[in-house]
Amino acid sequence: MVDAVEPLKARRIYLLLRERILNGGLEPGSRLPGELSIAAEYGVSRVTVRRALDTLAIDGLIDRRPGSGTFVQENSSVQPIVADLSNVLSHLVEMGRRTSVRLLSFAYVNPSEGVAAALGLGPGERAQRSIRVRLIDGAPFSYLVTHVPERIGVTYSEADLASMPLLGLLERSGIVVEEASQSIGATLAGPDVAEALALEIGSPLLSLTRVVWDPSGQGVEHLHALYRPDRYSFHMDLVRTGAVGARRWNPVARPSTAKPEPKKRKAEGPKSLKPKPRPVRVSNQRRTST
Amino acid sequence: MVDAVEPLKARRIYLLLRERILNGGLEPGSRLPGELSIAAEYGVSRVTVRRALDTLAIDGLIDRRPGSGTFVQENSSVQPIVADLSNVLSHLVEMGRRTSVRLLSFAYVNPSEGVAAALGLGPGERAQRSIRVRLIDGAPFSYLVTHVPERIGVTYSEADLASMPLLGLLERSGIVVEEASQSIGATLAGPDVAEALALEIGSPLLSLTRVVWDPSGQGVEHLHALYRPDRYSFHMDLVRTGAVGARRWNPVARPSTAKPEPKKRKAEGPKSLKPKPRPVRVSNQRRTST
DNA sequence: GGGAAATGTCTTATAAGGTAGACAGGTATC
DNA sequence: GATACCTGTCTACCTTATAAGACATTTCCC
Numbered sequence: 001m002v003d004a005v006e007p008l009k010a011r012r013i014y015l016l017l018r019e020r021i022l023n024g025g026l027e028p029g030s031r032l033p034g035e036l037s038i039a040a041e042y043g044v045s046r047v048t049v050r051r052a053l054d055t056l057a058i059d060g061l062i063d064r065r066p067g068s069g070t071f072v073q074e075n076s077s078v079q080p081i082v083a084d085l086s087n088v089l090s091h092l093v094e095m096g097r098r099t100s101v102r103l104l105s106f107a108y109v110n111p112s113e114g115v116a117a118a119l120g121l122g123p124g125e126r127a128q129r130s131i132r133v134r135l136i137d138g139a140p141f142s143y144l145v146t147h148v149p150e151r152i153g154v155t156y157s158e159a160d161l162a163s164m165p166l167l168g169l170l171e172r173s174g175i176v177v178e179e180a181s182q183s184i185g186a187t188l189a190g191p192d193v194a195e196a197l198a199l200e201i202g203s204p205l206l207s208l209t210r211v212v213w214d215p216s217g218q219g220v221e222h223l224h225a226l227y228r229p230d231r232y233s234f235h236m237d238l239v240r241t242g243a244v245g246a247r248r249w250n251p252v253a254r255p256s257t258a259k260p261e262p263k264k265r266k267a268e269g270p271k272s273l274k275p276k277p278r279p280v281r282v283s284n285q286r287r288t289s290t
Numbered sequence: 291m292v293d294a295v296e297p298l299k300a301r302r303i304y305l306l307l308r309e310r311i312l313n314g315g316l317e318p319g320s321r322l323p324g325e326l327s328i329a330a331e332y333g334v335s336r337v338t339v340r341r342a343l344d345t346l347a348i349d350g351l352i353d354r355r356p357g358s359g360t361f362v363q364e365n366s367s368v369q370p371i372v373a374d375l376s377n378v379l380s381h382l383v384e385m386g387r388r389t390s391v392r393l394l395s396f397a398y399v400n401p402s403e404g405v406a407a408a409l410g411l412g413p414g415e416r417a418q419r420s421i422r423v424r425l426i427d428g429a430p431f432s433y434l435v436t437h438v439p440e441r442i443g444v445t446y447s448e449a450d451l452a453s454m455p456l457l458g459l460l461e462r463s464g465i466v467v468e469e470a471s472q473s474i475g476a477t478l479a480g481p482d483v484a485e486a487l488a489l490e491i492g493s494p495l496l497s498l499t500r501v502v503w504d505p506s507g508q509g510v511e512h513l514h515a516l517y518r519p520d521r522y523s524f525h526m527d528l529v530r531t532g533a534v535g536a537r538r539w540n541p542v543a544r545p546s547t548a549k550p551e552p553k554k555r556k557a558e559g560p561k562s563l564k565p566k567p568r569p570v571r572v573s574n575q576r577r578t579s580t
Numbered sequence: 581g582g583g584a585a586a587t588g589t590c591t592t593a594t595a596a597g598g599t600a601g602a603c604a605g606g607t608a609t610c
Numbered sequence: 611g612a613t614a615c616c617t618g619t620c621t622a623c624c625t626t627a628t629a630a631g632a633c634a635t636t637t638c639c640c
Contacts, residue, residue: 008298009628012491015480023435023514027403034586045629050587066587067636082473112315171537180539183372183525186476186494186517187309188302191332201332202302204476204494207313207519229476229497238470249470251541299598324616335599340618356617357606 009044013052016042021061021072032062032070081136082235100138103162104196105131108150111222115147118211119219127222128153130161133196140197141231147222166221167212175220182210184234187226197228204229298492299334303342305493306332311351311362312520322352322360371426372525390428393452394486395421398440401512405437408501409509417512418443420451423486430487431521437512456511457502465510472500474524477516487518494519 017038020026032038035053039046053070056062063071111119111127121127127147134142146166155173164172171177189203197205206227214220227233238249307328310316322328325343329336343360346352353361401409401417411417417437424432436456445463446454454462461467479493487495496517504510517523528539 008301008491011298012481015478015491016482019480019482023402036586047630048628051627053587064587065637067585068638069586113317114315178530180528180530181525182528183523184474184496185313185519185523186496187313187519188305188494190306190310202305202492204478206474206476206496227476233473233475235471235473238472240468240470326616337600338598341597343617354617355607357615358608359616 009042010048010051010055013038013042013044013049014055017052017056018059018061021056026072028072028074030072031068032072034069081141081232083232084235099134099136101162102133102135102140103130103158104133105129106158106161108153111147115222118222119147119149120217121149121219126150130166132161136231139231141228143193143196143226145224148220149218152220166223170212170220176214177212177220178215180210180212182208182223184208189226193226197226199228206232206234299332300338300341300345301490301492303328303332303334303339304345305490307342307346308349308351309494311346316362318362318364320362321358322362324359371431371522373522374525389424389426391452392423392425392430393420393448394423395419396448396451398443401437405512408512409437409439410507411439411509416440420456422451426521429521431518433483433486433516435514438510439508442510456513460502460510466504467502467510468505470500470502472498472513474498479516483516487516489518496522496524 017032026032033041035046035049039049042049053062053064057064061073063073065071107129108126109129110124111121111129115121115127116123116125119127127149130144130146130148132144132146133140134144148166148170152170152173152175155175156169160169167177185207187205187207189197189199189201189205191201193199193205194201194203199205206229208223208225208227210221210223210225211219212221212223237252239252240248241250242248307322316322323331325336325339329339332339343352343354347354351363353363355361397419398416399419400414401411401419405411405417406413406415409417417439420434420436420438422434422436423430424434438456438460442460442463442465445465446459450459457467475497477495477497479487479489479491479495481491483489483495484491484493487493489495496519498513498515498517500511500513500515501509502511502513527542529542530537531540532538
């Protein structure tokens with residue numbers, strides 16, 4: 001993993017400045033150093049700096065004022081959809097009306113080894129694979145690849161899938177859904193995903209893999225989801241439990257309909273990570289995509 | 291998709307392929323598509339694909355056999371550390387002995403507005419900022435930027451921070467830690483983070499922002515963490531609860547010492563998402579990485 | 581008003597990255 | 611053995627990124 005080559009200075013400057021804006025010391029509304037200063041600081045030409053600034057401007061992170069300077073945009077942090085982790089799925093169920101779905105693919109296939117094993121399928125057993133894109137206000141934010149055992153998949157139609165959440169379809173079909181296991185990672189957008197989510201190839205994505213079982217331990221759904229981190233992120237509240245020496249965090253399970261805090265709070269509560277809209281900006285930045 | 295400029299294709303292809311090998315559908319031992327296929331798939335020339343493959347070969351991830359093809363190296367899939375989400379922090383506490391820490395930065399600074407607001411600091415109040423990198427077996431996997439109110443930060447030393455988890459230090463200092471709130475997203479590695487984590491610039495990262503409060507609602511820690519997704523990921527088990535019509539998922543709180551499944555299971559349990567590798571090979575995996 | 585400093589817009593030149601194609605040689609399959 | 615497909619290698623050409631300036635225009639401050 002030797003980095004060898006040293007190209008793409010503009011991108012490097014872009015990422016560097018973006019980091020400084022998002023997490024670093026640069027406050028919203030403050031002025032960046034002049035283009036010549038930045039160029040000198042990083043040892044590149046002014047053209048290169050300008051290219052980086054161009055990208056930042058497209059991202060909406062900066063405001064360039066001729067004669068004055070370049071300023072950090074006030075509202076530079078776009079609010080992503082926030083999914084409460086203890087409630088991910090019903091969250092989507094509730095969103096069913098506010099979001100729309102595009103069904104990109106629907107077929108019965110021989111699943112990959114990983115999927116077959118996760119669902120507990122025997123060799124040669126087929127699965128229904130669907131690829132969907134969810135949009136909110138017309139803007140795509142998630143790319144979902146689901147696998148369902150064939151015998152379960154046939155209980156609903158392609159049209160059903162395009163209009164209802166998959167989990168709802170399963171339960172409508174009498175499938176009892178009891179347990180699930182999921183893991184969260186990050187990855188890059190490949191060509192097809194990038195196109196479906198209106199992103200550049202190589203943009204960062206949140207990835208979630210989930211397997212859902214019925215009470216008998218039979219896998220009923222395998223989901224591989226990719227989310228645009230600027231439009232979707234996971235959130236959870238935790239409470240400290242356990243005796244000293246064996247303390248740990250437990251997630252707070254909220255009622256499915258989001259309610260205000262039951263607890264009193266002095267300064268800033270867990271809910272108010274993004275506190276009252278002062279004339280300033282807030283901490284919990286979300287990254288933009290290239 | 292405003293593509294504008296699109297440089298550094300080789301590196302991008304490299305990262306995408308690497309992602310597919312490490313987390314995606316490409317099984318060890320399986321053959322990659324031909325160089326021409328890859329070139330067509332990503333819309334680049336064969337030379338560019340070869341450059342990416344060259345780097346992958348240097349990384350030891352692939353094995354190129356003239357006449358046959360390019361194959362995924364058998365031992366290429368590194369098992370990432372899996373953090374149970376309901377237990378993230380104590381997980382780190384337990385890991386305290388197995389991992390090492392490099393303290394990159396330690397200072398008292400005027401925090402950014404976002405951090406100040408999250409911690410409930412008044413104007414002008416300073417915070418201790420530390421930047422640490424955690425390594426496991428000498429390999430870095432996380433980049434941690436923490437802010438602690440100055441009056442709390444002074445209760446431990448710089449050396450303490452380099453040797454003990456921050457949360458442990460806080461509790462040792464008598465701080466009662468009760469609630470936390472965190473959100474998870476994804477981003478790209480900037481120059482400094484890339485170097486600290488031994489990554490290429492532009493590699494995908496898991497990002498976690500957490501704020502911890504004491505019982506009075508006073509913020510005691512603000513954490514901004516970046517994780518290498520190939521070495522660290524979040525995992526959680528969920529159970530379905532609630533009456534029909536208001537069903538939702540609840541996280542399963544496990545004992546802090548990881549125990550085996552209490553439940554019987556027929557086919558595949560939640561633990562075995564990545565089951566035994568069979569001697570078979572899966573040929574064409576289209577989807578991008580996990 | 582004048583001047584300093586900032587961005588916006590050019591130009592010219594060089595370096596680096598990427599494209600297109602051809603060809604050699606290996607490997608597997610029928 | 612014939613064939614198809616693969617990697618390895620090379621050449622020539624094109625496009626893009628970067629550098630180093632010059633110059634105009636705007637804004638702000640004295």
